[in-house]
Amino acid sequence: MALAVGMRVLTRSLLRPWVRGPGATPGRTGPVAGGGDCVRCFGSPRVLVEPDPAAGFAVMKMRNPPVNSLSLEFLTEMLISLEKLESDKAFHAIIITSDCPGIFSAGLDLKEMCGRDPTHYAEYWKAVQELWLRFYLSHLVVISAINGVSPAGGCLLALSSDYRVLADNPKYAIGLNETLLGIVAPFWFKDTLVNTVGHRVAERALQLGLLFPPAEALRVGMVDQVVPEDQVQSAARSVLAQWLAIPGHARQLTKTLMRKPTADRLLKERDADIQNFVRFISRDAIQKALRTYLEKLKQKKS
Numbered sequence: 594m595a596l597a598v599g600m601r602v603l604t605r606s607l608l609r610p611w612v613r614g615p616g617a618t619p620g621r622t623g624p625v626a627g628g629g630d631c632v633r634c635f636g637s638p639r640v641l642v643e644p645d646p647a648a649g650f651a652v653m654k655m656r657n658p659p660v661n662s663l664s665l666e667f668l669t670e671m672l673i674s675l676e677k678l679e680s681d682k683a684f685h686a687i688i689i690t691s692d693c694p695g696i697f698s699a700g701l702d703l704k705e706m707c708g709r710d711p712t713h714y715a716e717y718w719k720a721v722q723e724l725w726l727r728f729y730l731s732h733l734v735v736i737s738a739i740n741g742v743s744p745a746g747g748c749l750l751a752l753s754s755d756y757r758v759l760a761d762n763p764k765y766a767i768g769l770n771e772t773l774l775g776i777v778a779p780f781w782f783k784d785t786l787v788n789t790v791g792h793r794v795a796e797r798a799l800q801l802g803l804l805f806p807p808a809e810a811l812r813v814g815m816v817d818q819v820v821p822e823d824q825v826q827s828a829a830r831s832v833l834a835q836w837l838a839i840p841g842h843a844r845q846l847t848k849t850l851m852r853k854p855t856a857d858r859l860l861k862e863r864d865a866d867i868q869n870f871v872r873f874i875s876r877d878a879i880q881k882a883l884r885t886y887l888e889k890l891k892q893k894k895s
């Protein structure tokens with residue numbers, strides 16, 4: 594409920610054309626982060642959407658610096674952008690990528706899960722569930738152009754797409770590393786991983802909290818392609834052509850056939866999953882583990 598209200602408010606206030614200033618209207622030319630012009634860009638403070646309706650796709654750029662951590666606001670903005678693209682018949686695909694150098698997404702925002710009250714935890718978890726459900730089941734082709742490190746929730750986001758292209762940089766590790774934080778990946782994170790890499794690889798990766806560098810990620814099937822860093826976006830665009838050449842209804846029904854049983858499990862147990870999360874994350878020991886982890890991240894700098 595709170596998420597629905599939050600989304601309505603954000604839809605009105607944030608989903609505006611990228612063009613700034615008085616009289617800005619959708620469809621005008623405006624500045625793109627990093628220079629150049631962008632025709633018909635739109636978005637919100639944390640999500641820039643560069644549509645190419647003639648080609649049938651849009652690039653969704655995450656820009657929640659410094660690390661694209663998935664805060665409640667950021668999740669909500671991503672959902673709104675996705676919804677907008679899904680409801681426009683001009684779009685058949687999206688490429689999701691990052692605008693933060695070296696980071697695809699640092700995963701769930703630890704500050705949303707630390708030192709807050711149970712109502713907040715419940716609202717946050719509902720938004721995390723929603724993001725996964727919407728991306729995992731989207732009728733659009735979703736390609737991840739992974740141009741940075743992507744632990745935990747960042748990896749989940751990538752795993753929710755239909756195809757993953759990873760930049761070949763040894764720093765760009767990807768995986769569900771929750772156990773390293775002293776927390777547990779919920780069953781739908783686990784199921785998404787199992788569906789991608791198989792049971793044995795997932796079992797080992799989850800227990801050890803493995804973060805796979807590119808060559809390893811490709812070997813175990815966590816990503817579909819590894820390319821030189823400067824070719825991630827072009828490789829994602831190239832592969833999209835293959836996906837878009839398939840009759841849309843057949844591809845969509847097949848995607849649903851493959852993914853619905855996994856999504857249904859969460860849909861059936863959604864409230865219980867929220868309660869589990871709130872109980873788990875509220876435990877003193879878990880709060881302590883998260884605080885220690887955040888502290889370690891800070892100390893790493895000094």
Ligand SMILES: CCCCCCCCCCC/C=C/C(=O)SCCNC(=O)CCNC(=O)[C@H](O)C(C)(C)COP(=O)(O)OP(=O)(O)OC[C@H]1O[C@@H](n2cnc3c(N)ncnc32)[C@H](O)[C@@H]1OP(=O)(O)O
Binds near residue numbers: 701702742744745894
């Ligand atoms: C019985 C079963 C019940 C199950 C119930 C459910 C249980 C809970 C499930 C929860 C699932 C959780 C999923 C997650 O996604 S948890 C998040 C995991 N993410 C990570 O481990 C990544 C942490 N970050 C890093 O490793 C590095 O920051 C990174 C490699 C991404 C970038 O390094 P870099 O050196 O470039 O940047 P800094 O480390 O200096 O970070 C810059 C600032 O950003 C802050 N930061 C980083 N990551 C996060 C984050 N995930 N959330 C919030 N904030 C983050 C970092 O602290 C720095 O902040 P300051 O500038 O203020 O110091």
